[in-house]
Amino acid sequence: MITLAFDVYGTLIDTQGIQVTLAEIIGDEQQANAISRRWREKQLEYSFRRALMEHYQPFSVCTRQALDYALREAKVNLNQSQLDSLLAAYRTLPAYQDAQDLLQQLQSNDARAFAFTNGEAKVASDLLTHAELIEYLDGIVSVDVLRTFKPSPRVYHHFSEATDSAANQTWLISGNPFDIIGARQAGWRTAWVQRDNALFDPWGEEPDVTVQSLSELPEKLAL
Template sequence: MAATLAFDVYGTLIDTHGLVAMLRDMVGERAADFSRTWRERQLEYAFRRALMQNYVPFSVCTAQALDHTCAFYGTPLSMAWRAALLDAYRTLPAFGDAADGLAQLRAAGFKLYAFSNGTADAVRTLLDAAGVGGLFLDIVSTDDLRSFKPSPAVYSHFLRAAGATGAETWLVSSNPFDVIGALSAGWRAAWVKRSPEALFDPWGVSPTATVADLRELAAAIAP
């Protein structure tokens, strides 16, 4: 039976730091640091809201994280710049290996799903803008449960939505927290280590497979 592959979207298929050039026009040489802080705060807000059961859509976490980052760096943005950034975030670029890697996996018979903290509409917009939307069987969003990864409930929700079992399902993510969440839920998981400097959390668990590029994935998870 062909394995089911659940692809994280933000940071795995889609480059969450794809707005650094745009940020450089706004905040200057601190653009890369600004982008990293924005992403870290976005995820922190999602984690905290899941724990508190105080849900808002991921786009709200993104906007509030942007506001915090502006305050942190002392770089207030005009309403026009803020709106432009958040609008650009809806069509962030894909990583260079995404289209080829996904096409290869689909041709090999794997069942591909997008699995994201973003709402289904937001994820569809991202994937279509990146030219890879048509490669997935469906989009499964944690928004359906009004929660976020790595809550155990969202991994169970994915299995129900995809009609899959944990034993036959792989999470594919560049985010260690997501990989650990899937492993804890009884899945297998591939960590996409997108840079040599990337670190995996020392929690006493390891990814089932580690790849540097999505084009390596089919060989890494072949039975």
């Protein structure tokens, strides 16, 4: 039986869904789009830097600090109530349209499906519950217990231990190239979801499978 490890942010959950709340607060859709993308970039950068420094703070802290940076860079000043509203909205981000249909379909076969995330388990649980995805998953594996982040080799080993999965029978499903490369180094199979015509990092590593939508996975993985 194969095990499917679904990344959450950027794979099942659309991080750019925060643009709606941002636009409502700052009143400028174009600027909201730019801030949203910068927020996501800095969120990931902060997680990478903290992992390298071995100076851990939870992903929610990286998220809050990244928002502070993105707003300062854009010279947008928000009051505490507005900041709280944005951070609350980040915990209720929408699922991608293809996520629920795919997870529902997987329930009719033998594959096990887990969420695998940098986010804290409670945050991920709330997020996936709000997005109406959690009922289709066999569980959530958070890297928070390790006090580091993807793509540390330790997180992929932790997933295998937590789910009693063999590396060569585990597929990472992710829209994030850094995650795909990390999983390949751990001996996993990988499926990259190429969201928004993104480019894959030119590191001499390639995913086993590339799809434009999660709906392509059953055929590509022969599920």
